[in-house]
Amino acid sequence: MPPEQVLLQMAVGKWVCQALKVAAELGVADLLAGGPRSVDEIAHGTGSNPDALYRLLRALAALGVFTERGDRSFENNALSTALRSDVPRSVRAMVRWLGEEAAWHAWADFAHSVRTGEPAFDHFHDEQLFDYFAKNPLSAEIFNAGMTSFSASTGPAVARAYDFSGIGKLVDVGGGHGGLMLAIAERFPAIDCVLFDRPEVIAGAGPVLSTSRHAERIETRGGDFLEGVPEGADAYIMKHIIHDWDDERCVRILGHCAAAAAKEGRVLVVDQVVTERPESAFSKIMDLEMLAMTPGGRERTELEFRELFEQAGLVLTRVVATDSLVSIVEGRKALH
Numbered sequence: 001m002p003p004e005q006v007l008l009q010m011a012v013g014k015w016v017c018q019a020l021k022v023a024a025e026l027g028v029a030d031l032l033a034g035g036p037r038s039v040d041e042i043a044h045g046t047g048s049n050p051d052a053l054y055r056l057l058r059a060l061a062a063l064g065v066f067t068e069r070g071d072r073s074f075e076n077n078a079l080s081t082a083l084r085s086d087v088p089r090s091v092r093a094m095v096r097w098l099g100e101e102a103a104w105h106a107w108a109d110f111a112h113s114v115r116t117g118e119p120a121f122d123h124f125h126d127e128q129l130f131d132y133f134a135k136n137p138l139s140a141e142i143f144n145a146g147m148t149s150f151s152a153s154t155g156p157a158v159a160r161a162y163d164f165s166g167i168g169k170l171v172d173v174g175g176g177h178g179g180l181m182l183a184i185a186e187r188f189p190a191i192d193c194v195l196f197d198r199p200e201v202i203a204g205a206g207p208v209l210s211t212s213r214h215a216e217r218i219e220t221r222g223g224d225f226l227e228g229v230p231e232g233a234d235a236y237i238m239k240h241i242i243h244d245w246d247d248e249r250c251v252r253i254l255g256h257c258a259a260a261a262a263k264e265g266r267v268l269v270v271d272q273v274v275t276e277r278p279e280s281a282f283s284k285i286m287d288l289e290m291l292a293m294t295p296g297g298r299e300r301t302e303l304e305f306r307e308l309f310e311q312a313g314l315v316l317t318r319v320v321a322t323d324s325l326v327s328i329v330e331g332r333k334a335l336h
């Protein structure tokens, strides 16, 4: 394909993002779970305009999402099945979050981030992401569901990759609705687990926790990790937390964990680790989301993690890869 066409294909990503988001929001893939349906039936089931819906689904089918049959009917295929809400590793919730209105507005202002280094989200909405969620429960619900669905694949990958068996008590710092905690609790039945997040997020964790028989082993605690974390655990894990914050606040969060940890306590940061080499990597694209959306967050290299750890009184002991995008960056309290 000529270079100009490759670029244009990249640039129309915004059309594709919204087309997927609307199909996810309408629950089209769920409606097709029982087999093919005519566009009129799907329109009726989703409260949509039949002609506009036909154009949406025809375009998505042209991209390989849904299969168009000859008679203005559609059926699920491998890609669209991943948009169903009831399949393992469903991406429906994450797709909804990626096209969500508040996030979309922030991205429209992305040039501000590149000019200033400041989050476009804060510039557009006049407050940082997590404070916005506290006041906009619908956005928060979409975000939290997106995080939970992402954890459905990364959580088990972390539990498979790291040996948690020596840990008596583990705190998931900023653990959202508990997807990671449940994956670890499932595989390591002896660990006492504490799920820690903002109070309004913890208040919404019930439906996710109640899906597991291990829920009763998980203590939930509301609080602010910039102020402190629950005391006395053997290890503190945080997934997709450090990449949300600037260095100064990362050092604060990690420092609170180091101070609260039991003797020889561990701190486990679960994030993507950016390669130093000039090669293709998803982490480098995801880093732009951090630049646009979060309070100073970024994806970091191993060296950058090492420096953060040092400032927080921790020693980076190893980086454990998982069979997902994330790695586990392990730190231990520095001996003085």
Ligand SMILES: C[S@@+](CC[C@H](N)C(=O)[O-])C[C@H]1O[C@@H](n2cnc3c(N)ncnc32)[C@H](O)[C@@H]1O
Binding pocket: 130, 147, 148, 151, 173, 174, 175, 176, 177, 179, 180, 196, 197, 198, 201, 223, 224, 225, 226, 238, 239, 240, 241, 244
């Ligand atoms: C990107 S999400 C990651 C959630 C979860 N760890 C996961 O991987 O699915 C960031 C989490 O940090 C939480 N958070 C943000 N600021 C916080 C604060 N000051 N204290 C506690 N939790 C906070 C958010 O509520 C959210 O659940």
